[in-house]
Amino acid sequence: MREFPLDKVFQLLEPGPVVLVSTSENGRDNVMTMSWHMMMDFVPPRLACVISEGDHSFQALAGTRECVLAIPPASLAATVVDIGNCSGAQVDKFKAFGLTRKPAAAVAAPLINECFANLECRVADDTLVEKYDLFVLEVVRAWADEAWPELASTSAARALPKTLHHNGDGTFRVDGEMLDMKARMRKFPEFL
């Protein structure tokens, strides 16, 4: 894994990919599948996510206030689905699904080598955890697979693997056509 700048993190999460969340509590690692997240700020990268109190990961995240968000390529779909359909209370998911852990730099939760990007996060605000299970996270370190040097460069990260978007019912949309509208991103009154 190669570190990449924090100011590029929002470009990975803004499109709304399914992510994996790894946690580590008392030496026990766990991982879950999550789609309910959004960016909140660019730098430092802040995001919100909802992790239900019913999820085994909830206690680890609330207790340690640390996690890693790992972005799986679409090719990992079957594993992503299976991870989402069992609980860390019953299964050692890293072992069961053959996921390769790498140590993170700032948090105890592991990076996941099969994911092309890994974001080390700390809980920045828990105001709405009790009411809505809504955590505000801050990304403190960001890592990408060596195969994707785009993420460590200043160029846009357009060559990245396709990701998954969950329709909420067991069907997913895989990233398709890339639409480059950069030339149109000009401020009024240049157009009209």
Added chain:
Amino acid sequence: MREFPLDKVFQLLEPGPVVLVSTSENGRDNVMTMSWHMMMDFVPPRLACVISEGDHSFQALAGTRECVLAIPPASLAATVVDIGNCSGAQVDKFKAFGLTRKPAAAVAAPLINECFANLECRVADDTLVEKYDLFVLEVVRAWADEAWPELASTSAARALPKTLHHNGDGTFRVDGEMLDMKARMRKFPEFL
């Protein structure tokens, strides 16, 4: 527009599409482009979104506590980008971009006829607005283009138009292949 059940709303937002946000304050309608949103609960459908205090829509949303989230098809990309690059303080965007308004049922903000789904929303919680510009919205009525009866039926909404996912830099990923993993959505210990 045809009304569809609130328990299907999360299936439209969970994949992370770019949406339009319409507001109406003192008889003046406005619309903005937004990607920073996430589902928070299924029924009633609750979601979070970040609308910056610098956006013209912020005051209308904070003041009226109402908006409509409209989901544009990918074919509307150019308009979606242009809407995001000018301000309602300077432009009557509905007029400038030829958007067709339809009256909503429960809120003053208009539905947008060019979007295939429209969600009438009320602000449900503003605890984190001052600190993060984070609004918690509840969807109170949901409407779909007559061309998409899937949304009013109990079947999954798989035939819907492709949507846009913003990479944050003026490039977008359009929905591609649909991956049906329903048969794999079974609970442990059925697998392993």
